Amino acid sequence: MKTITMLRTSALALSLLATSVIAAVSPQEAAQLGTTLTPLGAQKEGNADGSIPAWTGGLKPDAAPLDANGFLGNPFASEKPLFVITAATVDKYKDKLTPGQLAMFQRYPDSYKIPVYKSQRTAALPSDIYDIAKKSAVTTQLINDGTGLANFTDTRYYPFPIPKSGVEVYWNHTNRYRGGNMVRQAAQAAPQTNGSYAIVEYNDSLAFPQKTDGADPAQTQNVLYFYKQEITAPSRLAGNVVLVYETIDQLKDPRMAWVYNAGQRRVRRAPQISYDGPGSGSDGMRTADNTDLMNGSPDRYDWKLVGKQELYIPYNNYELQSPKHKYDEIIKPGHINQDLTRYELHRVWHVVATLRPGERHVYAKRDMYFDEDTWQLAEVDHYDGRGQLWRVGEGYALNDYHSRSPYYAMMGIYDLIAGRYNVLAMTNESKLATSFGAQAKMSDFTPAALRADGIR
Template sequence: MNARLILRVGALSLSLLASSVMAAVTPQEAAQLGTTLTPLGAEKAGDAATGIPAWTGGLKPGAAPLDNGFLGDPFAGEKPQFVITAANAEQYKDKLTPGQLAMFKRYPDSYRIPVYKTQRTAANPQDIYEIAKKSAVTTELTPDGNGLVNFTQTRYYPFPIPKNGVEIYWNHTNRYRGGNMERVAAQAAPQANGAYSIVEYEDKLAFPQLMEGIAAGQADNVLYYYKQEITAPSRMAGSVILIHETIDQVKEPRLAWVYNAGQRRVRRAPQVAYDGPGNGSDGMRTADNTDLMNGAPDRYDWKLVGKKEMYIPYNNYRLQSPKVKYDDIIKPGHINQDLTRYELHRVWHVEATLKPGQRHVYAKRDLYFDEDTWQLAEVDHYDGRGQLWRVGEGYGVNDYERGAAGYAMMGIYDLIAGRYNVLAMTNESKHATTYGMMAKMNDFTPAALRNDGIR
């Protein structure tokens, strides 16, 4: 009898645990969105003691003149309030990540953090705010945390009032990105002495809710469709990757294909996931280092550490400027920190620790998400020995014309090799990122890959 009672109590406990993991917030909690919280769930109030202002709506279209379609800098006249260097980093360590502190030790003569006045520039269109409020009361986690329930009704910001670490990660992967887009971008993986070659590529990103030719139910488990064609250097040109990014990747793994220009054939590419090599990165990042982290959360246990104030890259309009060339940016060890801008912002700190029995080159990731945008700003990557290995920094910008958060570029810094990968640079592109692309399902099929590679 006691054994049966124990089993029943255990089953009830597991049931309650599953329910607590899955539950959406109540309408009363959601009512905070747009009142005490911003419409996306950040603290609306500022912090007078540290200089973080209240959120008052963010930047609006026309905040600065455009430069041939590229975003202008609304804060071009501002100077740093102070600069953190290896000599004074200890003074600010409570607001720096272990990775940033490690960069000061690795590059004591060149790595610096110029700190500017905090500007809360994040803004989204009103319909996105309404979607976030609906998501708060309808979207739930699957019991294992690897998928979303009732998400196809909204498709953005599933958990604006998060209860755990994996929900915060889901907000990052499902943030509003401005809609369908195409761009020409570049990356480089400099040698330790700073020598580098540019890898140029064309990106196309489309979301099922903004596409034509999708049958009912066909994209219920698809977050987006993505295609990347390398255009330079000539030895790599013509290679194309196609990804159907699924939401629950345990239920349905990410679908990826590669067109190899040399072989003139399309093949499945399961390696374009998790710790497979990042395309064109010379081994300096993993496939899931794009967007600082992307893809399925299933290999990690997620712990919400809490919220804190930290110096993170923010409003990096100068770094994205077409007046700045790749030679100005790419330097030995890390990008030119004099072009960067950091501000004090509140971030959510989440630890992702590799589950027993799972495999990944990163045994632990410390992730720091900006509270206003849900976008990752900093990630520290640890190897299987527990040693800090790579530092990821996302040089955020808020696109005031589209009302979307993004990156001027991203850097993945290998502390051991003394090298890094900088990606998603658009400074020398012939035109700025284009939004509102008309997308059809037929453009994102394996059959369309070969034509893209040989045109």
């Protein structure tokens, strides 16, 4: 009986530990937001030598004119690089580059380069989002060993603007402001080693329950957003549709996903659209959770907050997004055309995610670097089970000054071993620019709607 009692007591202790709540920050700490810190928790001041300026509010909505199809103009079109890092000069700058960037120089010494421009702290969001972040700071709490959130459904953005752990930094990335509901025509490619490629075109949309007509608050309380992707080209893939309900706490309610296969004309549940399942249309060059550089539940990893550092990261990539550049000009062997990219010196949060014992994922470790001003992932180094650096992820960031939202001009996942890569979320040849803030209907985000979407 004593043994049984001890076992029950131990089980209860473990249960309490698993569901324990980690406290939010104090009101005194949260008072730094918008005063000594930016409203999202970044250091307001610049760095010691002035190469990173102070944040003064970011870009204004009229920073540059939009074209007739809504594409952003480049507020920094007249600027030239301060310098260009090449394989011959990389050692001079290696303290401000990631291991993945250094590996790209080694893998492609004749073509890979990093043009470094003057740093511009352009992040600017709506004032109500800043208010939400301040509320989140004092209310949102980690539960289930960091894999879930409590007291978050009323705010839904930036749960930890003053983070105390690595997993809190990741939660800010997954729950960052994305301009509201989004509709986009986009493309991706997975070039061969010689640079030949086939474009995969798709329409996708992102909608949040609180901004979706017909969404039942009782049933969507744990839903972060709805996502739908319809492939429109090439013909062998056209008509395939994916629907995802991304949940806030994926241990409580795992991600729900469905696929409509145009060839089979059937809608099926798709549990493989998560973790290390193959990324849709990527020719095996990325995992499902490589979209957005990383997405989904953090439960398979242990998270370590290394701290802040200064790095050259892709930033303000308005030129790379411009419709004047066609995909042929962007897609090159080994990596995208680095002449079109823009890198700047910024402070980042460095976080290391290491696969937990007993868990499975093709990436045994992810070395992650998050922009302090937006919480958006900038760089990710992916290591395989042997501890070898395998893939390098870069997010070519910009800030939509018109909709006041940070996002990516495109993303690249570079396979150092295969010599190939996947570039996704390109919009250069789309008929219309990405649209933010649209009203959505719940009837468009149901499994029953997939068949109608996928009819060729």
